[in-house]
Amino acid sequence: MKELIQESQSRFPNEDIRGVQSPLRICPIGAHSDFQNGKVTGLTIDASVDMVYSPSDTGYIQVYSMDFPDKEHFHVKTRSDYIPGFWGNYLRGAVLAIQEDYVLKTGLNGVISGKLPIGGLSSSAAVTTAYLMALCDVNGIQFSKMDLIRWSHWVETEFIGLKNGILDQSANILSEDNRLMLMDCLDWTYDLVDQGTDWPEFEVIIVHSGITKQLIGTDFNNRVDESHVAGWLMLEHGGYDLPKLDDVRFRHIDRSIYDAERAHIPDRFGKRADHFYTEQDRVEEGAKAWAAGDINRFGQLMFQSGESSFYQYESGIPEMKLIFDTLKETEGVYGARPSGAGYRGAVIGFINPKFKEAIKAAVDAVYPKAYPELADAYHISFAKQADGAHYVDLQGGQV
Incomplete structure (x- = not known):
């Protein structure tokens, strides 16, 4: 500042x-x-x-x-x-x-x-x-x-x-x-x-892939459209009233409808629905784990979210998948998942600060060898949790 x-x-x-x-x-x-x-x-x-x-x-x-x-x-x-x-x-x-x-x-x-x-x-x-x-x-x-x-x-x-x-x-x-x-x-x-009172000290690792392509030029909007189609197909096969395609949202479709109609939803459309409904379960469980101070359980849910993003939502790229897999196999990482829609950006994770240097070394040992063209572009950072957006009192010297 x-x-x-x-x-x-x-x-x-x-x-x-x-x-x-x-x-x-x-x-x-x-x-x-x-x-x-x-x-x-x-x-x-x-x-x-x-x-x-x-x-x-x-x-x-x-x-x-x-x-x-x-x-x-x-x-x-x-x-x-x-x-x-x-x-x-x-x-x-x-x-x-x-x-x-x-x-x-x-x-x-x-x-x-x-x-x-x-x-x-x-x-x-x-x-x-x-x-x-x-x-x-x-x-x-x-x-x-x-x-x-x-x-x-x-x-x-x-x-x-x-x-x-x-x-x-x-x-x-x-x-x-x-x-x-x-x-x-x-x-x-x-x-x-x-x-929760048992929540340990932790930090956030951010491994930026070096891929900076804007979302508007990726399949981000396509995945949104596929989700609309998946919801529409569930309603159609179940004999429910059909809204406009762009108005379809999974949240408006009860879990019981998904359970009953999932087998009839083909290929990638079914996978989009799979991701949403299982991810909602993970959100609920994650909030409970946070309140209980169980960072290990919370981290497991993050890993599951990452796997579903790659394999069910199919939003990943190989570069970010390698980072994710490396973090998943490294001691001191509680959990990790891709960030930035999976098409560019970073993989984030919760880590034990005692393992910070070893975690960084694990990524450094793998990523630039696999993608030498990104060796000078990728970046590893660590951060702590903080408050949201706020004004800063520059006149009072609080910089």
């Missing part, structure tokens, strides 16, 4: 300088369930997208990224279009999302940066939250956490074009240290589950 302050002061000398930290998130259990209105878990870590900003009475927004070239510059009253591949899209979308409910008059000057390689930890949700909070702050807009989730989700689905759910936004905004967020994506209710 200090580097951002210095950069901001050199570009935009202003005494009224403010800050926001928006952490990266992981989903230990609940993969590929949010866009089916299922239940998911999430927590945030002490790696974040940080933004330093100050209000601009001109109404112009100027933001520099420390991680990407160029700057974003436009007036709040200008409707800026989506530009494929441009990092400023999330800022443009944030402005439009808030303008659905409020009139923005005050612009801002800002500098933003993220920690850890981009991909797999929902940096997109983190950066969007940072923009939303900064824009609301300089415009004096009072908002709820649910407002932030709703706006951020609109940016990704309506402006960016992904068919995802609310997991990323919910975890980024609602999470609290030492608690597990349990979000019901059907009605947007949630619980923050306290760690």
Whole structure:
């Protein structure tokens, strides 16, 4: 954050300088369930997208990224279009999302940066939250956490074009240290589950694969469509009323219907249903294990979630499967699963900190040999659990 302050002061000398930290998130259990209105878990870590900003009475927004070239510059009253591949899209979308409910008059000057390689930890949700909070702050807009989730989700689905759910936004905004967020994506209710008293010290390992391809260019949306078809086929074969295909969600289809009709659902469509209904069981069991302080059981459920993501949801790539298999076989890893939809990004896990160096060495011994073209691109990081998105008091020296 200090580097951002210095950069901001050199570009935009202003005494009224403010800050926001928006952490990266992981989903230990609940993969590929949010866009089916299922239940998911999430927590945030002490790696974040940080933004330093100050209000601009001109109404112009100027933001520099420390991680990407160029700057974003436009007036709040200008409707800026989506530009494929441009990092400023999330800022443009944030402005439009808030303008659905409020009139923005005050612009801002800002500098933003993220920690850890981009991909797999929902940096997109983190950066969007940072923009939303900064824009609301300089415009004096009072908002709820649910407002932030709703706006951020609109940016990704309506402006960016992904068919995802609310997991990323919910975890980024609602999470609290030492608690597990349990979000019901059907009605947007949630619980923050306290760690059981026997829960040991742990850290999160993030093994970034070096693959950074954006989700919109992968099979992510195809998997969502296949899930719609699977649900539709179950209803059709069972003789139930059929909604529009895009309106079909597994969560709206009772488990008894899945049990009765599963044998009639062909090939990949049946696998998509298998993943969802078993993953929902794992979410429920995981919340109980967290509350009971049973990290070993929780870790087993993470491994099961990872296996189902690879073999039932079929979202994996060989690079991430190798990382997952290596972690699964390494002492000191409680559990692991792919993150970032499995098409690019990271594999995350819960580990015993005493084995940190040995775990890193195990991955280093395998991955660059198997994929020498990624030897300089993959990255191993460790993090601790932390609070969700929040403002930072820069004037009071709390950096």
